Each structure stands twice: as C-alpha cells, then as structure tokens.
Amino acid sequence: xxxxxxxxxxxxxxxPGRDFIxxxxxxxxxxxxxxxxVTRFPPEPNGYLHIGHAKSICLNFGIAEEFGxxxxxxxxxxxxxxxxxxYIDAIQRDVRWLGFDxxxxxxxxxDYFERLYGWAEDLIRAGLAYVDDQNPEEMRVNRGTLxxxxxxxxxxxxxxxxxxxxxxxxxxxxxxxxxxxxxAKIDMASGNINLRDPVMYRILHAHHPRTGTEWKIYPSYxxxxxxSDAIEHITHSVCTLEFEDHRPLYDWFIAKLSVPSQPHQYxxxxxxxxxxxxxxxxxxxxxxxxxxSGWDDPRMPTLAGLRRRGVPAAALxxxxxxxxxxxxxSVVDVGMFEFSIREVLNKTAQRxxxxxxxxxxxxxxxxxxxxxxxxxxxxxxxxxxGTRKIAFGRELYIEQxxxxxxxxxxxxxxxxxxxxxxxxxxxxxxxxxVKDAAGNVVELRCTYDPATKGGNAPDGRKVxxxxxxxxxxxxxxxEVRIYNPLFSKPDPTGGEGFEKxxxxxxxxxxxxxxxxxxxxxDVTFERLLEDQKPVQFERLGYFCLDKxxxxxxxxxxxTVGLRDTFAKDVAKG
Numbered sequence: 364x365x366x367x368x369x370x371x372x373x374x375x376x377x378x379p380g381r382d383f384i385x386x387x388x389x390x391x392x393x394x395x396x397x398x399x400x401v402t403r404f405p406p407e408p409n410g411y412l413h414i415g416h417a418k419s420i421c422l423n424f425g426i427a428e429e430f431g432x433x434x435x436x437x438x439x440x441x442x443x444x445x446x447x448x449x450y451i452d453a454i455q456r457d458v459r460w461l462g463f464d465x466x467x468x469x470x471x472x473x474d475y476f477e478r479l480y481g482w483a484e485d486l487i488r489a490g491l492a493y494v495d496d497q498n499p500e501e502m503r504v505n506r507g508t509l510x511x512x513x514x515x516x517x518x519x520x521x522x523x524x525x526x527x528x529x530x531x532x533x534x535x536x537x538x539x540x541x542x543x544x545x546x547a548k549i550d551m552a553s554g555n556i557n558l559r560d561p562v563m564y565r566i567l568h569a570h571h572p573r574t575g576t577e578w579k580i581y582p583s584y585x586x587x588x589x590x591s592d593a594i595e596h597i598t599h600s601v602c603t604l605e606f607e608d609h610r611p612l613y614d615w616f617i618a619k620l621s622v623p624s625q626p627h628q629y630x631x632x633x634x635x636x637x638x639x640x641x642x643x644x645x646x647x648x649x650x651x652x653x654x655x656s657g658w659d660d661p662r663m664p665t666l667a668g669l670r671r672r673g674v675p676a677a678a679l680x681x682x683x684x685x686x687x688x689x690x691x692x693s694v695v696d697v698g699m700f701e702f703s704i705r706e707v708l709n710k711t712a713q714r715x716x717x718x719x720x721x722x723x724x725x726x727x728x729x730x731x732x733x734x735x736x737x738x739x740x741x742x743x744x745x746x747x748x749g750t751r752k753i754a755f756g757r758e759l760y761i762e763q764x765x766x767x768x769x770x771x772x773x774x775x776x777x778x779x780x781x782x783x784x785x786x787x788x789x790x791x792x793x794x795x796x797v798k799d800a801a802g803n804v805v806e807l808r809c810t811y812d813p814a815t816k817g818g819n820a821p822d823g824r825k826v827x828x829x830x831x832x833x834x835x836x837x838x839x840x841x842e843v844r845i846y847n848p849l850f851s852k853p854d855p856t857g858g859e860g861f862e863k864x865x866x867x868x869x870x871x872x873x874x875x876x877x878x879x880x881x882x883x884x885d886v887t888f889e890r891l892l893e894d895q896k897p898v899q900f901e902r903l904g905y906f907c908l909d910k911x912x913x914x915x916x917x918x919x920x921x922t923v924g925l926r927d928t929f930a931k932d933v934a935k936g
Contacts, residue, residue: 382688384422384629388430388599397598400432404458405588408438408572409445411658411665412457414679414700415634415641421683422631423601424463435595436465439472441587443571451572453658457666461676472587473573475594479582480534482590482620483545483563487526491619492563493519494529495546502544505551506559512552513559519548533566536579540566545580549615557612561585589613593622600626603633604692634686635694638848639664642857654865655849661909661920662849662869672846673897673907673922678707697848704923708897708905713741713748716786716831717878717900717919719843721760723806723835726791729757734836737817739787751881755788758835760877765830766807768796775827777807784829786901790815831901838877841917844909845871876919888914897922 391397402423406412412420427434436458440446458465472479486492495516497505507513521529530545532538545564553559563586570576592600600613607630617625635641641664649655649663658665661672669679682703686695716739734756742748761777770778777783782792788811795808814821818829847869855864882898883891897907904924911918 382631383690384599384601384631384688385426385429387629388426391598392430399598400427400430401435401596401598402427402432402601403435403437403592403595403597405437405439405591406454407442407445407584408440408447408450408454409442410450410643410647411453411663411667413641413643413646413664413666414636414639414669415664416457417461417666417679418634418683418686418688419601419603420458420461420463421680422688424458426599426601432598433468434463434465435468435470435597437470437472437591437595439584439588439591440571440573441472441581441584443567443569443581446572448572453667457670460670461666461679470591470595471573472582472591473571475587475591476574476578476582478594479587479590480580482622483582483586484527484530485621486547486563486619487530487545488523489619490523491548492526492545493521493548494526494533495519495544495560496542499541502562506556507551509556513556515551516546516560519560530564533564533580534578536568538566540568542566547586547615549612555608555611557585557609558615561612585609585612586616589616589626589628590620590622592626593617593620593624596624597626600628602628602630604630604690605633606630630690632689632692635692636664636700637694637697637853638850638855639697640850640855640857640861645857645861648861649849654862661844661846664849670895671910672920673895673905674704675707675711675897678704681707694854701923704905705925708899708922710744712897712899712905714739714743714901715879715882715898716753716833717841717843717876717882717903717906718760718762718831718833718838719873719876719900719903720763721875721877722763722766722804724759724761724791724809724832725806726757726759726809726811727794728810731757733757734834737787751884753787753879753881754834754837756834756836759785759832760835760838761807761830761832763804765828766793766804768804776830777809777828782826784815784818784826785811786829786831787818788816788832789813789818790820790826831903833877833879835877837880839880839882839917841876841878841882841919843873843876843906843919843921845873845921847871878917878919883917888912899925 388400404420404423424434495518497516505514533543544562546560546562549558549560551559562583564580564582567581568579610628613628650658655663659667659671661668682700734754736752737755738750739753740750765776767774767778777793779793782790784790790812791809793807793809796804797806799805848866849869850864851866852864892908895907897905899905905922906919907922909918909920
C-alpha cells in the first residue's frame with residue numbers, strides 16, 4: 364500500500380524530528396512557564412512492555428534528553444492483584460535494552476500511599492469526597508449513560524465525621540472487599556462520565572509486591588497518577604489519547620489539593636499495528652491460555668519477544684521516529700516496522716550461509732576425500748568486517764527450493780542440464796536426479812568446472828543464477844523457527860473472541876537445517892547466546908540464536924525475511 368498520513372501515523376504539519384508535543388515543550392521553556400523539563404514513563408507492573416510502550420518510552424525519555432531535562436521511571440503500582448515483581452524487573456530490563464536510563468529517578472506510586480491517603484482525608488474534610496456503600500452494580504446503574512445524567516448516591520450526603528470514620532475503618536481492614544469505596548464528590552450530571560463522582564479508593568485485601576499487607580485500601584489510577592506527577596514535579600504528563608477524557612478529572616484533583624506542583628497532561632495517538640493486538644488483557648490471555656510459550660515468545664509484540672526474535676533496539680527507535688507523534692489515532696502497516704528492522708540489520712548483520720531445507724548434492728568429478736577452503740566476505744558493504752573461510756568438498760547441501768526437475772520457463776536455478784553458480788565457489792551442472800521409493804528427489808549428481816573457482820568463468824560464459832550452499836561434512840545441524848504474524852487478519856479482534864483470529868501457521872519449525880560453522884566460531888557458546896546478534900543468512904533473511912539453544916542443539920529464530928514489499932510500496936507512492 365502507498366504510505367500516507369493514515370498509514371504512517373505522522374503529523375503532516377510537523378518538521379522532521381519535530382512534533383506537537385516537542386513544540387509545546389519548547390514554547391513552555393521559551394515563555395518561562397517552566398524552568399526545566401521533567402517527564403515520566405509510568406507503566407503499571409501488570410504485564411510486559413510491548414511495542415506500543417516503546418513509542419511512549421522514546422517520546423518521554425527523548426524529550427527529556429533533547430531539552431536537557433530528566434525522565435522518571437515510575438511504577439503505578441496501585442493494583443496488587445495483577446502486579447508482580449517479575450513485571451517490575453522485566454520493565455526495567457526492557458527500558459534499558461531500548462537504550463534509556465532513568466539514573467536515580469526510579470519511583471513507585473506506592474512510595475506515596477501515605478501522602479495520597481492524607482490528601483483523600485483533606486477532600487473529605489472539604490466536603491469533596493464521601494464513602495459510598497453501593498455495590499458495583501448499583502454504582503454502574505446510577506452512573507447514567509452518555510445521554511442520561513447519573514443519580515446521586517443515597518450515601519452522598521454523609522457527614523464529614525461519618526465519612527472520616529468509615530474511611531479510616533476501611534484503611535484498618537474492618538470491611539471485606541467491595542463493601543465500600545471512597546468517591547470524589549464532583550457532578551453526577553456532568554457530560555463527562557469520568558467526573559460523575561469517580562472512585563478514589565477500593566477495599567482490597569491483597570499482598571502488594573512492595574508494601575506487603577500494610578494497606579487494605581488502594582487508590583485508583585485516576586487519583587494516584589496526577590498526584591504522583593505533582594509530587595515528582597513532572598512538567599509534561601504525556602499520555603495516550605484514551606486518557607483525553609480523563610484530563611478534566613486530572614486537573615480537578617490538582618486544583619482541589621495542596622500538591623507541590625501543577626503538572627499538565629497532554630495526549631498523543633497510541634501506536635496501532637496491522638496484524639497485531641496490543642491489549643494487555645489479550646496478551647495476558649495469550650500467555651495464560653498457552654497460545655504462546657510465554658511473554659517473550661518471538662511472536663509476541665512485547666519488547667522481550669522482539670528482543671528474543673533478534674530485533675535490534677535501534678530498529679525500534681528508528682521505527683518510532685519514522686511514524687512520528689500525532690494527535691489522531693491511526694493504524695501503521697507492520698511492513699513499516701519490518702522496513703526499519705531491515706534497514707538496521709542490513710548495515711550491521713554479518714553474512715553467513717545456511718540451508719533450511721537441505722537437498723544433498725554430490726559433485727561426481729570432485730576427488731573423494733578432498734576438501735578446500737574458500738574465502739567469503741562477512742559484509743559486502745563493510746571491508747572492515749573482513750572475510751572468513753568456508754569448507755568446500757564433494758558433498759554439499761542446497762535448498763530444496765533451488766531445484767526443480769521439470770522447471771517452468773523462467774526458473775533459472777538448478778535443474779537437469781542447467782548450470783548455476785555456487786556462491787563463493789564454482790559453477791556446477793546437474794547431471795542426474797536420485798529419488799527414493801516414493802518418488803521424492805533425495806539427491807542430485809552434479810559436476811563442477813574447476814576453472815570457475817571464485818564464481819567466475821575464464822571463457823566469459825554467464826549463468827543466470829547464484830545459489831547458496833553448505834558443506835555436508837563441515838556444516839552443523841540446527842532447528843530453525845520461522846515466525847509469521849500471530850494473527851491472520853490485518854485488523855484482528857482486540858477483545859473477546861480474539862482467538863478466532865489467531866494464525867494457525869504463526870510458527871513453522873524446520874528441524875533439519877544446516878549452517879556453516881562460522882555461525883558459532885571464535886566465541887564461547889555462552890557468549891554467543893548472550894550477544895544474540897542477528898546474522899543474515901544469504902538469500903533467506905536475518906536470523907539469531909534462541910535461548911532454547913544448547914551446545915549440542917542450536918535453535919535459530921528468523922528475525923525478518925529479506926523480502927521488502929513495504930519499500931517497493933514507498934517507491935510507487
């Protein structure tokens with residue numbers, strides 16, 4: 364498809380490298396409204412970060428860096444039922460991997476629980492908050508709709524003294540879960556449903572990863588978030604568009620409380636990708652129901668999954684820069700993300716040869732027991748990357764797809780009587796096809812021209828195809844995992860029923876692949892697994908070692924294929 368504003372998500376009015384958020388920050392600095400920039404990335408530790416979070420991370424940390432400020436990493440840990448230390452650790456690991464560091468500015472909303480509680484009591488004393496005994500269903504019904512106002516709770520006019528007493532007893536743990544809530548007293552007839560007496564505190568008897576069982580009540584996100592921003596003197600609280608309707612509530616709390624600063628909230632369009640679901644609820648279900656192997660399954664859009672698949676952090680940063688920051692939601696073609704991956708890996712990944720679906724080739728006129736070393740470049744555009752030696756002998760493997768017994772007219776690879784070039788090696792010609800009892804091709808008998816060493820014929824004759832290969836004797840076995848989109852539709856269901864859109868062919872395992880030994884040469888296995896640097900398998904794509912590998916069994920993940928339809932679409936306009 365042609366790239367336009369809808370596809371790319373870019374703001375057409377923005378200068379390269381600029382966006383409306385950065386313009387606001389610059390204006391605030393130039394006008395003297397703020398003396399310095401303080402942003403924050405505030406994840407809830409109830410799951411792993413995904414590619415959508417990468418956009419927010421790059422924006423918040425990027426703005427702080429560009430304007431000489433600082434960016435906080437703050438965990439909004441207000442729901443202990445869904446939060447785990449595993450997620451806290453994973454989030455920190457992912458932010459660092461993406462290339463950002465918060466320094467000493469690591470915070471938790473739970474650090475502020477006592478102050479938040481005190482401010483809640485202040486609202487009660489001011490007649491701006493009350494304890495409500497309605498059950499969740501009653502509250503839902505009385506909240507009203509988009510076209511009908513809500514109804515006041517029968518408990519809305521409790522006295523300050525009664526509200527303080529009940530709220531303190533809620534904190535003390537006297538009541539069971541769901542028995543009571545603390546609500547802000549705003550306006551049940553407001554056109555903005557978020558202002559219809561929103562819940563500030565719920566009773567929750569649960570173990571918190573950091574505070575244990577000290578607290579029996581927990582603040583809502585809407586209440587805790589803005590006040591945490593104020594405590595940290597955040598100047599620009601940057602959120603995605605779904606929080607736009609929450610901004611009046613954010614401002615209401617800031618205005619009514621004696622907080623130490625006056626942060627402002629700004630909204631930008633979240634990232635949406637074709638063939639991808641970024642709902643944390645769906646991602647959690649994928650893991651819990653074992654549709655994937657875990658949060659770091661390479662098919663997952665999580666940063667952990669992308670890292671395991673071999674996607675470089677630089678590619679994510681490049682992708683985020685390309686799509687820009689806009690005010691309107693849009694859907695970005697996943698091809699644009701793959702384009703960024705290829706752009707980075709094409710420059711950085713060393714080249715190797717591998718055969719994913721081996722077909723044996725015997726070169727009949729090559730002496731038995733003899734072998735030789737040929738020279739291959741590690742990167743065609745980087746002479747500093749040097750060269751490597753590859754073994755050549757009588758028996759080789761080529762790709763099954765590079766041979767056809769009865770080829771169509773424009774098939775220029777190997778077939779009976781056809782001559783092709785072996786990459787870095789010689790011209791060979793297929794003389795005989797060997798089949799098994801079922802009629803399957805299992806071996807090719809070929810001859811080679813010794814005068815064409817290095818892939819050139821002294822008589823000037825040309826061949827129409829160059830194919831890759833590996834030595835049968837020297838190559839090493841591996842399992843290769845080919846990852847395809849997890850969902851089969853470009854616009855998969857992001858809620859209930861998402862299972863029907865899952866792609867049954869999202870993972871293909873090739874168990875008999877063969878790799879040239881340079882794939883694991885010169886470094887220890889442990890170091891190789893730790894570095895996880897992708898390489899380009901010539902003519903096939905980019906691949907990296909998977910953590911499931913052992914010294915006796917390599918497992919290789921395909922990061923992305925070589926095919927680049929997105930770039931062609933860009934060229935067509």
